[in-house]
Amino acid sequence: MSSDDTHTSSNSLSPAEVVRHGNEKAGVAQIDEKTDAGTESDFTTWSFPTPEAIREELSKEFTQDEKEKVWTECIEAVKTSYDQLLGRWKEEMDTLLVYAGVSSAVLTAFNVESYRLLQPDPSDATLAVLKEISAQLNGYALTPPFLNATHTTTSADLTLKPFQAPTSAVWLNTLWFSSLVFSIVSALLALFVKQWISEAMVGGTSRESARLRQYRLNGLLKWHVGAIVVIPPLLLQLASFVFLAGLLVLLWTLHRTVATIVSLLVAFAFTFFLVVTIIPVFRGDCSYRSPASFAIYVMVRYTRNEVLRVLRGICKVIYKWSMQWAVWIDVHRARFDRLGNFAYAAYDSLPTWRGRDQNAIYKHHGALNRAIVTSAYSTTAETKFVASMPVIFSDLPPDEVGECFADIMRFMEAEWGHWHLPDRLLLEDAVTLPLCAAYGIQHMLARSDKGSRNWIIDEHTIFRHYFMGKEHTEKLAQLACKSLCHLAVEDREYRHIYGLAHRTLERLYDEQGARHTYITLAHAKALYEVEMAACDPSLGFRSFKDVAQAGFILLHCIRATISGHSRICSSQAKEILAWGQQQLPRLQEWLRGLEWAGLHKGCLAIPGDAAAVLSFPHIASHHLVLNIIDPLIALCSMPGGRALVSEELVSTVEHAWSSACLAYPSSVDRDAAFVWCSDLDRIDGRLKELRRIHELSPHQGPPSAKHN
Incomplete structure (x- = not known):
């Protein structure tokens, strides 16, 4: 049979025969129809799964053993890091206490001698008495036979001057006593930290122990215990510097100034220790x-519970008494009813010291579970914990899935910086994080609060973690296609999702060779139909771009069906191909009806209508080549593909570009540096290539959609 006969016969094939013919040419076998018997459905009436169906599918994605394995690994990682943190702090405090003890002993020895400089010398009183005796003796004159007093000394002459400590003594004792206070305060603070560490210790590897450990770890971070651990060494260093400064001042003595300064330091230290002792009484997460x-909490709990019990008893008596005075009470019935509600309400007594922790853990059960998983990654930076996160997403409350990605982003930004993050991830691993994000999107679709503010915030957070690298897996391609297509339909305001869905089909499937399934093609088909139905020419360039990308999705589905590369059976391929043949005239109608005048509006962010007018032909040609012409060339180049592309469709594409050239200038000023895409020298060549490939054999029109 000649080549022409082969082409002629292919033009009269049914959709199923076109698929089979293409498979034989491509050398790719289809999967057995029996394996997909349970997935067959009406392709034209297919719709996205409901949130309940998504949740059911996600719950069956991983076995209980897989989930337990992830939990065990995360718990062990957090426990190791947690124990190392507390052990390091404890060792630092032990070392500090030894140094603080030696420092305090040395300072005490010096201060015992220096404080005497602040007191009058006891020998001064003896000297004053001797001076008085000497003065009295000098007041007598011996004239034999008489002893005459020549003058009389007064007490005023012999009064001692008030004692005043030398300035040097004041400074000396101020510095040394301050140094002693710093040393003692550092020792006391070290003791407090050791007590906090002792309270924070948690043993065991069970899920309950892990939650308690995570609760303690969150408290250590929230209350900045790590920052306080740094204070004692600084105080000891400061004490050493002050002591050395005091050595330069040898004559300082006790004085009110010294007492005031030392009292202020002691008062400050006492206030701090009092505050850190009282805060845990009222805040259970304080470390x-x-x-x-x-001890304080026990007293407060007992006092508060007893006071409430007495008040409720009094209120009960008053309320019962009020029932006997119905006539007078009716006027004030509302007040007495409130009193009765308080008296007979559930008794909300304060829990015990440990019971309060358990109540908080129960209240924040989901958040703590999430933190266990993300802490396993943030404390080790091992990507295996990111890869295992989707396994336990279904065990978390729906809103905590988005918080997982927020935790990951905060850690990555703190570790590597925001702007360097994408480059690092692309170089290291282009699958783990995007796959985790795709699972996260699936869980977003299963939430019941779709469209709410929190849902949108979580959605945008998850999308910051999705990217496409140079490699992929079949699981990533399938999940990304399903998630992005579905979410692009759910949230049409966030057009970035639609662009990512389009880019995913282009990169992962067309360029990297991922294989479609019936479900992924159905998702792409649904996205195409939604975008075509939402076509609004009044939106100008945005509508032109969106519909052009929708045309790419349509042609992509057809090419994936006839290529023989997709994992679909022949009946499914026939169904998809019949739908594609029905939609090609719709794309042709859109091209024929394009009103080019005014479409330039919105194609550039640069203000000024002239700039947009000059650049629009370049940008429009780029989208036509990328989304319409090149996919048509690829389709016509495939075995059986030319039979699907009509002469009228090719002519419509050529006429559409001719109309655009008539509506807008065909050249721009050389100084127009804002023209980022110059396809004017390329589109004509691609149109000629499309015409050449399409005319390789006589065209007899598209094949009829027949079922085997």
């Missing part, structure tokens, strides 16, 4: 826990 805090 400044100590035996003193426990």
Whole structure:
């Protein structure tokens, strides 16, 4: 049979025969129809799954053993990091206490001698008495036989001057006593930290122990215990510097100034320790826990519960008494009813010291579970924990899935910086994080609050983690296609999703060779139909771009069907191909009806209508080549593909570009540096290539949609 006969016979093939013919040419076998028998459905009436169906599918994605394995690994990683953190702090405090003890002993020895400079010398009183005796003796004159007093000394002459400590003594003792205070305060603070560490210790590897450990870890981070651990060494260093400065001043003595300064330092230290002791009484997540805090809480709990019990008892008596005075009480019935509600309401007594923690853990159960998983990654930076996160997403509350990605982003930005993050991820791993994000999007689609503010925030957070690298897996391609197509339909305001869905089909499937399934093609088909139905010419360039990308999706589905590369059976291929043949005239009608005048509006962010007019032909030709012409060339180049592309469609594409050239200038000023896409020298060549490939054999029109 001649080549022409072959082409002629292919033009009269049914859709199923076109598929089979293309497969034989491409050498790619279809999968057995029996394997996909349960997935067959009416392609034209297919719709996205409901949130309940998505949740059911996600819950069956991973086995319980897989989930338990992830939980165990995360718990072990957090426990190791947590124990190392507390051990390091404890070791630092032990070392500091030894140094603080030696420093305090040395300072005490010096201060014992220096404080005497602030007191009058006891020998001064003896000297004053001797001076008085000497003065009295000097007041007598011996004239034999008489002893005459020549003058009388007065007490005023012999009064001692008030004692005043030398300035040097004041400064000396101020510095040394301050140094002693710093040393003692550092030792006390180290003791407090050791108590907090003792309270924060959590053993075991069970899920309950992991939640308690995570609760303690969150408290250590929230209350900046790590920052306080740094304070004692700084205080000891400061004490050393002050002590050395005091050595330069040898004559300082006790004085009110010294007492005031030292008192202020002691008062400050006392206030701090009092505050950190009292805060845990009222805030259960505070990590400044100590035996003193426990004792205060016990007293507060007992007092508060007893006071409430007495008040409720009094209110009960008053309320019962009010029932006997119905006539007078009716006027004030509302007030007494409120009193009765308080008296007979559930008794909300304060829980115990440990019970309060358990109540908080129960209240934040989902957030703590999420933090266990993300902490396993943030404390180790091992991507295996990111890869395993989707396994336990279904165990988390729906809103916590988005928070997982927020935690990941905060860690990555702190570790590597925001602007360097994409380059690092693309070089290291182009699958793990995008796959995790695709799972996250699926869980977003299963939420019942779609469209709410929190849902949109979580959606945008997850999308910051989705990107396409130079490699992929079949799972990533399928999940990304399903998730992005579905979400692009759910949230049409966030057009970035639609662009990513289009780019995913182009990069992962066309360029990197991922294989479609019936479900992924159905998702792409649904996205195409939504975009075509939403076509609004009044939106100008945005509508032109969106519909052009929708045309790419249509041609992509047809090419994926007849290529023999997709994992679909022949009946499914026949169904998809019949739908594609029905939609090609719709694309042709859109091209024929394009009103080019005014479409330039919105194609550039640069202000000024002239700039947009000059650049529009370049940008429009880029979208026509990328989304319409090149896909048509690829389709016509495939075995059986030319039979699907009519002569009328090719002529319509050529006429559409001719109309655009008539509506807008065909050249721009050389100084127009804002023209980022110059396809005017390329589109004519691509149109000629399309015409050449399409005319390789006589065209007899598109094949009729027949079923085997």
